[in-house]
Amino acid sequence: MIRTYLIACLLCFVTAFSFAQTTATTRKTTLSAPKNKDMLRAVNAFLNALTPEQRQKATFPFGDEERFNWHFVPRDRKGVPLKEMTAEQQKMAMAILQTALSTQGYQKAKSIMELEVILKALEKQPAESNYRDPGKYYFSVFGQPAAQEPWGCRIEGHHLSLNFTSSTGALVAETPAFMGSNPAIVPEGPEKGKQILKEEANLGIALVQSFTPEQLKKVVINEVAPNDIVTGNKRKAMLEKPEGILYTEMTPQQQQHLKALLNVYLNKYNPELAADLRGKVEKAGLAKTYFAWAGSQTQEIGKAHYYRIHNPVLLIEYDNSQNNANHVHTVIRDLTNDFGEDALQAHYQKHPHE
Numbered sequence: 001m002i003r004t005y006l007i008a009c010l011l012c013f014v015t016a017f018s019f020a021q022t023t024a025t026t027r028k029t030t031l032s033a034p035k036n037k038d039m040l041r042a043v044n045a046f047l048n049a050l051t052p053e054q055r056q057k058a059t060f061p062f063g064d065e066e067r068f069n070w071h072f073v074p075r076d077r078k079g080v081p082l083k084e085m086t087a088e089q090q091k092m093a094m095a096i097l098q099t100a101l102s103t104q105g106y107q108k109a110k111s112i113m114e115l116e117v118i119l120k121a122l123e124k125q126p127a128e129s130n131y132r133d134p135g136k137y138y139f140s141v142f143g144q145p146a147a148q149e150p151w152g153c154r155i156e157g158h159h160l161s162l163n164f165t166s167s168t169g170a171l172v173a174e175t176p177a178f179m180g181s182n183p184a185i186v187p188e189g190p191e192k193g194k195q196i197l198k199e200e201a202n203l204g205i206a207l208v209q210s211f212t213p214e215q216l217k218k219v220v221i222n223e224v225a226p227n228d229i230v231t232g233n234k235r236k237a238m239l240e241k242p243e244g245i246l247y248t249e250m251t252p253q254q255q256q257h258l259k260a261l262l263n264v265y266l267n268k269y270n271p272e273l274a275a276d277l278r279g280k281v282e283k284a285g286l287a288k289t290y291f292a293w294a295g296s297q298t299q300e301i302g303k304a305h306y307y308r309i310h311n312p313v314l315l316i317e318y319d320n321s322q323n324n325a326n327h328v329h330t331v332i333r334d335l336t337n338d339f340g341e342d343a344l345q346a347h348y349q350k351h352p353h354e
Contacts, residue, residue, distance in 0.1 A: 033170035034272040038099040040166070043145045043153055046092040054080050054089075062143030062150050067163075068339060071233045072178045072329065074131060074158040081157075082113075083135025093139050097155060100164060100174070105268030108179060111196045112160050113137055118191055119182055132158075150344055159329075161233075165340030173340030174273050175332050176237070182327040184320055185301070197328050199264045200318055204307045205299045207257040207291065211245070218245040225295025225304040229317040229329050236341075237333035242310050244292025258291055262309055265316050265332055277314065277334070284313045301326050312336075 047055060058080040060066050066078055082090050098106050113134045120132035130136070137157035145151045147169045155162045159180030165173040179197065186194040195201070211219050221243045231237040247255060262281070266274045281289070289311040296303035304321035315333040320326070336342055 033167075033172050034276050035169065036164075036166050036171040039096065039153070039164065039171065040145055040147065042092070042096045042099045043141060043151075046089070046096060046139065047141060047145070049089050049092050050080065054084065058139060058141055060140065060142050062152065064142060066140070067142045067152055067154070068235045070154065070156060070161045070163060070176060070178075072156075072159055072161050072180055074136075077136075077138040077156060079138035079140035079154070079156070081136050081138045083133065093155075096139070096153065097162070100162065100270060100273065102267055102270055102274070105270075108196055108268065109155075109160055109162070111194075112179060112181060113157065115181060115196065116158060118186055118189065118194075121189060122183065122187070150340075152340070163339060165344070167340060167344055171273065171276075172344065173334060173337050174269060174277065175334040175338050176233075177268070177332040178330070179268070180327075180329045182323060184326045184328040187301075187326070197330060200261075200330055201299055201320070201328070203257065203261040203264060204318055205297070205305075207254065207261060208293045208297050208307065210251075210254050210257060215245055215249070218249065219291065219293050220297075221292045222294035225306040225321045225325075226319060227321050229319050229331050230308070231315065231317065231331065231333060236338060237315055237335060239310065239315070242290045244290040244308075244310070247286045247289045247291075250291075255286075258289070258309070259286075262289075262316070265309075265330070277332075280313045280334070280336070281311065284311050286311075288312055295321065296325075 047058065050058060057078070060078075082093060085093060094110075097109055101109060116132040116134045120129070123132065125131060137155065137160065140154045140156070141151065142153070143149060143151035145166070150165070150167045152163070152165045159178070159182065161176065161178040163173070163176055164171060181196045184195060184197065184201070186192055208219060230239065247258060250258065266277050269277070289309065291307065291309055293305070293307045295305035297305070299305070302324050304325040306317070306319045306321065308318070309316040313334065313336050315335055316331070318328065318330045320328045
């Protein structure tokens with residue numbers, strides 16, 4: 001427990017310092033939507049590498065309702081899966097992820113895909129079963145990717161759903177963004193002890209354990225953790241009211257912990273996209289940010305727990321309750337602009353489309 005806390009404190013210092021540096025840089029720049037030239041090139045290179053049959057499966061009109069049909073469970077999906085691509089096509093598909101995510105974010109996404117092999121072994125599924133399959137991650141493109149036209153891209157499979165929307169040459173949305181891990185900590189086998197979402201877990205535990213009994217009366221919103229993230233896969237994330245403890249009610253050290261935890265989620269994106277979301281948080285005001293907790297305040301197998309970070313523009317949820325509390329779900333939602341809906345509405349009002 002002490003070792004975990006010390007590690008979390010070190011992570012907190014490093015990531016909070018990074019948050020301070022980045023927000024200082026953000027204030028010096030205009031908070032406009034990030035350009036997406038690298039992603040645009042990567043998506044078009046991927047599409048051009050597909051066969052006509054694959055391209056038909058991978059592409060949808062921008063206005064198709066399929067763009068909002070996101071989920072994070074093992075189910076049949078639309079799009080082209082990795083397992084139906086050649087090695088070169090797979091390389092181009094993964095290059096889309098690399099342009100959108102940071103090095104650590106890309107590694108987490110890739111590890112989530114690879115975890116399907118471990119999960120299949122743990123569940124003792126027969127070799128011929130494809131229920132758990134790292135090739136069942138689907139790539140979908142909405143609209144015609146071009147500099148001045150709206151288009152979108154989705155990368156999705158079990159425990160991974162990343163959604164991006166572009167308009168008039170700029171990326172206007174990078175959410176919903178879901179990452180999960182089952183098991184949260186690999187219990188046995190060659191990869192025993194592997195924990196993909198370790199920072200998210202350690203910093204959350206460190207923060208809740210730093211509160212005084214009086215503060216915990218506000219922080220803890222339920223003694224029992226929910227069975228999943230509260231907002232699920234809803235098209236628009238909504239909570240009845242903010243709950244928990246406000247940023248302004250924390251000590252300076254606790255505030256640093258919260259910023260460090262926030263940074264863990266934002267830094268999964270490439271620096272430009274991370275700065276975009278961070279700028280929104282800064283503009284809304286950290287003073288309006290809440291941290292809430294439910295369930296156990298220790299990180300142990302069998303001890304279900306949940307937390308969330310919530311302010312007027314951003315919602316982050318973390319839940320570890322399923323499979324004897326060794327199964328993590330995390331999500332980032334832009335409460336003002338998931339799927340780019342608000343930005344696109346403004347675009348269409350200014351530039352009517354037939």
